[in-house]
Amino acid sequence: MAGNSFGKLFKLTTFGESHGPAIGGIIDGCPAGIVLDLDKIQDDLNKRKPGQSAIVTQRKEPDTVVFLSGIFEGVTTGTPIGFTIENANQKSKDYSHIKDAFRPSHADYTYSEKYGVRDYRGGGRSSARETACRVVGGAIAKQVIKDIKIVAFTSSVGELKLEKEFAELDFSLIESNPVRCPDPETATKMENYIKQIRAEGDTVGGTVKCIIKNVPIGLGEPVFDKLHATLGQAMLSINAVKGFEIGSGFDGTKLKGSEHNDLFNQDGTTKTNLSGGIQGGISNGMDIYFNVAFKPVATIMQKQETINSKGELVEMQGKGRHDPCVVPRAIPIVEAMAALVLADFWLQNKTSKI
Amino acid sequence: MAGNSFGKLFKLTTFGESHGPAIGGIIDGCPAGIVLDLDKIQDDLNKRKPGQSAIVTQRKEPDTVVFLSGIFEGVTTGTPIGFTIENANQKSKDYSHIKDAFRPSHADYTYSEKYGVRDYRGGGRSSARETACRVVGGAIAKQVIKDIKIVAFTSSVGELKLEKEFAELDFSLIESNPVRCPDPETATKMENYIKQIRAEGDTVGGTVKCIIKNVPIGLGEPVFDKLHATLGQAMLSINAVKGFEIGSGFDGTKLKGSEHNDLFNQDGTTKTNLSGGIQGGISNGMDIYFNVAFKPVATIMQKQETINSKGELVEMQGKGRHDPCVVPRAIPIVEAMAALVLADFWLQNKTSKI
Amino acid sequence: MAGNSFGKLFKLTTFGESHGPAIGGIIDGCPAGIVLDLDKIQDDLNKRKPGQSAIVTQRKEPDTVVFLSGIFEGVTTGTPIGFTIENANQKSKDYSHIKDAFRPSHADYTYSEKYGVRDYRGGGRSSARETACRVVGGAIAKQVIKDIKIVAFTSSVGELKLEKEFAELDFSLIESNPVRCPDPETATKMENYIKQIRAEGDTVGGTVKCIIKNVPIGLGEPVFDKLHATLGQAMLSINAVKGFEIGSGFDGTKLKGSEHNDLFNQDGTTKTNLSGGIQGGISNGMDIYFNVAFKPVATIMQKQETINSKGELVEMQGKGRHDPCVVPRAIPIVEAMAALVLADFWLQNKTSKI
Amino acid sequence: MAGNSFGKLFKLTTFGESHGPAIGGIIDGCPAGIVLDLDKIQDDLNKRKPGQSAIVTQRKEPDTVVFLSGIFEGVTTGTPIGFTIENANQKSKDYSHIKDAFRPSHADYTYSEKYGVRDYRGGGRSSARETACRVVGGAIAKQVIKDIKIVAFTSSVGELKLEKEFAELDFSLIESNPVRCPDPETATKMENYIKQIRAEGDTVGGTVKCIIKNVPIGLGEPVFDKLHATLGQAMLSINAVKGFEIGSGFDGTKLKGSEHNDLFNQDGTTKTNLSGGIQGGISNGMDIYFNVAFKPVATIMQKQETINSKGELVEMQGKGRHDPCVVPRAIPIVEAMAALVLADFWLQNKTSKI
Secondary structure, X not given: OOOOEEOOOOEEEEEOOOOOOEEEEEEEOOOEXXXXXXXXXXXXXXXXXXXXXXXXXXXXXXXXXXXXXXXXXXXXXXXOEXXXXXXXXXXXXXXXXHOOEEOOOOXXXXXXXXXXXXXXXXXXXXXXXXXXXXXXXXXXHHHHOOOOEEEEXXXXXXXXXXXXXXXXXXXXXXXXXXXXXXXXXXXXHHHHHHHHHHHOXXXXXXXXXXXEEOOOOOOOOOHHHOHHHHHHHHHHOOOOEEEEXXXXXXXXXXXXXXXXXXXXXXXXXXXXXXXXXXXXXXXXXXXXXXXXEEXXXXXXXXXXXXXXXXXXXXXXXXXXXXXXXXXXXXHHHHHHHHHHHHHHHHHHHOOOEO | OOOOEEOOOOEEEEEXXXXXXXXEEXXXXXXXXXXXXXHHHXXXXXXXXXXXXXXXXXXXXXXXXXXXXOEEOOEEOOOOEEEEEEOOOOOHHHHHHHOOEEXXXXXXXXXXXXXXXXXXXXXHHHOHHHHXXXXXHHHHHHHHOOOOEEEEEEEEEOOEEOXXXXXXXXXXXXXXXXXXXXXXXXXXXXXXXXXXXXXXXXXXXXXXXXXXXXXOOOOOOOHHHXXXXXXXXXXXXXXXXXXXXXXXXXXXXXXXXXXXXXXXXXXXXXXXXXXXXXXXXXXXXXXXXXXXXXXOOOOOOOEEEEEEOOOOEEEEEOOOOOOOOOHHHHHHHHHHHHHHHHHHHHHHHOOOEO | OOOOEEOOOOEEEEXXXXXXXXXXXXXXXXXXXXXXXXXXXXXXXXHHOOOOXXXXXXXXXXXXXXXXXXXXXXXXXXXXXXXXXXXXXXXXXXXXXXXXXXXXXXXXXXHHHHHOOOOOOOOHHHOHHHHHHHHHHHHHHHHHOOOOEEEEEEEEEOOEEOOOOHHHOOHHHHHHOOOOOOOHHHHHHHHHHHHHHHHOOOOEOEEEEEEEEOOOOOOOOOHHHOHHHHHHHHHHOOOXXXXXXXXXXXXXXXXXXXXXXXXXXXXXXXXXXXXXXXXOOEEOOOOEEEEEEEOOOOOOOOXXXXXXXXXXXXXXXXXOOOOOOOHHHHHHHHHHHHHHHHHHHHHHHOOOEO | OOOOEEOOOOEEEEEOOOOOOEEXXXXXXXXXXXXXXXHHHHHHHHHHOOOOOOOOOOOOOOOOXXXXXXXXXXXXXXXXXXXXXXXXXXXXXXXXXXXXXXXXXXXXXXXXXXXXXXXXXXXXHHXXXXXXXXXXXXXXXXXXXXXXXXXXXXXEEOOEEOOOOHHHOOHHHHHHOOOOOOOHHHHHHHHHHHHHHHHOOXXXXXXXXXXXXXXXXXXXXXXXXXXXXXXXHHHHOOOOEEEEEEOOOOHHHHOEHHHHOOOEOOOOXXXXXXXXXXXXXXXOOOOEEEEEEEOOOOOOOOEEEEEEOOOOEEEEEOOOOOOOOOHHHHHHHHHHHHHHHHHHHHHHHOOOEO
16 A cells, blocks of 8 residues: 555645655645635645745755646636656765665664665655655645645754743744744754754654644544544654644543543533533534644764664764754645645545435 | 445444344454354453443343354354454443534434534444454454464553553563452542542543563564554544554653663563564564544533524533543453454465465 | 455445355445434345245244344444344355355355355355345435435246336235236236246246436446446346346447437437436436346256265255245345445545635 | 546546646545556557547647656655646637537536536546546556557548457557557548548547456456446446446347357357356456447537527537547557556455455
């Protein structure tokens, strides 16, 4: 099944390795008649691209998306939208030292064992470069469900945590700092910490919080394709993600039912929202919110002992230009995946009743 | 798409409402030639069924699975395995008080809004009764991947947490107590706490930890269908689940890469296992372990204000026989979903190379 | 993938062998809010069931469908519709002579080779008994797309062919004779021929023509899932079918473009309809019509030489009660498959534009 | 669902319109470890491309495939194979006369009605240009199942029919003439007839026969995904196809069971092969053979009356460079679709037993 497609009705299939000529994808199932703002798609790509600030990888990739089909005179035609993004800055030589060696906590070893062959020039298919295609897909999905607002931001870096509730935050400040944290004071601390980590040749993890507003009631499908289950899969499929929690999440396990239940207002809204906008797997119209846990990037600029394909112990040191913390660049990816999920369920919901 | 199927090659589709004549399902894609131990399937169902101990719902359901196809002379034939489980103890009258009212934090409201009609006699399709079919599917999946060992247990109830590492635990003690916690001392505390909660007419949440051993290298598909992403969807699709974390999970976000990386031994195993047995979405042969967060059950035996379908405020009190804490009965469901995921990827992996 | 599901949004999955306790299925994706006429479903099953006339198999099967879910107070709820049909009249002993022998032109040999095991008591999964579940699914599909009219009838038996154009026929006469041919004179000849064939212990093939009226414009999906391609798969998946042609079909290959093109009327209808109601894979609102070729049933009451599982030559003679010509009983199956296709594309088309 | 993907495990998704910058596709699920002969892929494309002989369209398209991923050092890596084919010769102005008018028996009208918008510069997505991507997919599929031999040829043009049995034919002669008919005498007649038709500004239909040899026993999945049902869908999805028949096909409907049954030899082969190499939907190891019916191309160089989008009657005459008979260029497409079907079932069959 190969796993390179996401979605059932609004379906993104991607291809491409970090060191091939290009990556790209096909969006199949995008409804006809959507007037696309192509600049917004490139804007989202720009938020993800390397080299945008001092705290992310200094690789330079223009990351310009080229659309090959499915759009005519600026409007979607209902036919598949094919697109490519050139790999402009491959620098294969940077990776020659890892031809035979397996980088710790990367996919090198598992891919080699699974497939018997591997593009050793970099992460190949396992590289987060692939997520650029998700951002394209998500940017189009956002225009399908344009009344729904999806906002993600950095909520922790290492031990540094944004303590405020999301209702207290001013989302317009997210893009005011390179960390993408809407609280400027916390953002500065995070930024300094990331710089310090980078200076150590190390990396650090963090968390992203995502809020989705104006969700129509009824999105999500019962039983296996619950809205939050699919959101969970979407987020956990992003490189370096190790955890997902929605609504009250892990903290909610400590509560009693009498504390956790969201009592109704007469209009069907609820007084509290520990459910996180989803009940029985279906959106109830309240804000959806969830947290995503990112582990520290595995590629560090310190010496590590590892093994090569012959099972010999070798020493390895990360080279090239890597992110000391993926979280800031992961923000547009989290938003993109959320948009893909919502657009897909929005289409699915069109068939739920006669 | 409707969401009632799980898996791509080993595919379970379920049907049935809590108050219809029966629930059931079809397992399509089970390979031919598996000598099935039918008693083990019923054993798993018995672990899930109501009325098994003093701390779970006292509903009585025999939950006997009847196989209708796909098995001949005890061996799977490669044709779809159809099965049913009778709803012996429906007690529809217990639910008459909720015909028009929406129970807080249940799926009553969202189903009504999504479908326009609703089987008001209980949770209907949103009831956890449906999970009995998952247990049947999982019990067969376990026999497909019979060298893989899946063990789940209760790791917290409310604030009470099992503090030991899983390597220190004796899994043979899990079934020695009704809480299904392998540490007898903690189990007793948890049991007493659940009884106290029940006496208050309240409910409480908790967490389940699941360990999977002897996983072959290579399971999972890159990009969207990463092994842990699919495990995450599987777990988040279980009723009342609000969170999932694998390996180092949320705590891992606080670490540095130099602390988090799992260095290799010469045989390809790793010295540490913060990755949780999965790298790049593909199993690396180390133990897989993850945590699942269950919120407190929404049905409480206390009075709550709610609304009915006319938007009127009404008072409601849970009746019938409900679980004060779902976690003990969720153990076989977590195991079943894990087995379904692994059997599916095990089959998928048969096609990954020539 | 196992092949036991049909449809993408309106999806039927079936299970069951001819000699197990029951067959059945799940319809997933049926929209909520359809007031079902359950009698019509049973009527369709009765048209297919054995023993209904002198020219079909004299097996007796009540073929009563039991619905287990998805319908509440006569209305579909949007949840999966599970159903079973008991195998009341299995007569396993009739088949004991074929335990080891492979019946010529049956699936015995290919199933044995593919799966390594086989339910030798009859056709098992390859038996046309499975099509009863398709009739149930199709009967529900018809009620989803209730303005579309689907009519199938016997258009040839052996060399005997109904020569009239379908526009000249009175479809109300189809059920007036056991052959299900709307031309009484031709029907009588066909009936007599089938009786003669049966007296010889032989079987004969034939063709079914199906007409679909009142099809909305826009059903079908471009490229691989063209409406007629999916209808073709649907028909070719019916037991004993060897051919499918739509519109002008094989005869149309002899024409010139200037003869074959369907010129438009000003209202978008066409003056001729050699396209058969589909252009570019999408319905154009004109009548859809197609022919389906059924080979003669393989089970004959004459002695045939064959081989057993050891590769030994053995002699075999059909026993039991088989159809001398499947075409009359295939009529409701053709209609059911057409209905499944149309209901599925009708749902899919709800998502084609914004 | 949008219909732009074919296959379940070996899955081709295509994109692209006839007048966009490029067409292309993604092959997902191709096993790792296949040493690809890229020249063979281009050879197949060359057999399909326009301008190759005097009897096909004189458009000039180099049709050079560019691979963007999934292949490393000439070997498939198990990751998705992305590819593009530039639309070098779009000549949009050729189509300006049809901006508002609906060409008879084309997809113009149905696409407009279905999607509300349409790329009026040509067939757009409905153009047979899209089949170039199928040829790429099929050419790779052939290398997955490299022991299986697939041969297609022109078996009729208009009333001119190749009368010989396929066993009597020398397939090495297929490429000896532009019609792709392995009987030189018949080929010459066909070629002359096509030239005459072209001189009349008309078009003509025809049939293709396809033979598949060395098929392993066991390919195909029971019930809905029978091998011949999927082959039927594959063929009927090709532009201009109106019919499909396998083995004895429509002629077989006239036979008796005693004439039609294929009796076994002791080694499991059969003395006759009216089944066409498939029994119960599963290959039995005998030659698979089938016929595909192509209607005459709708674009003719004669004046035709038609309507425009306002429902006005307008006169139209085909311009540009079109095929007088599609059959010769359809040969590689039929082969490609057959290869896609077989590679997919070959992979599926790897999971059929333990």
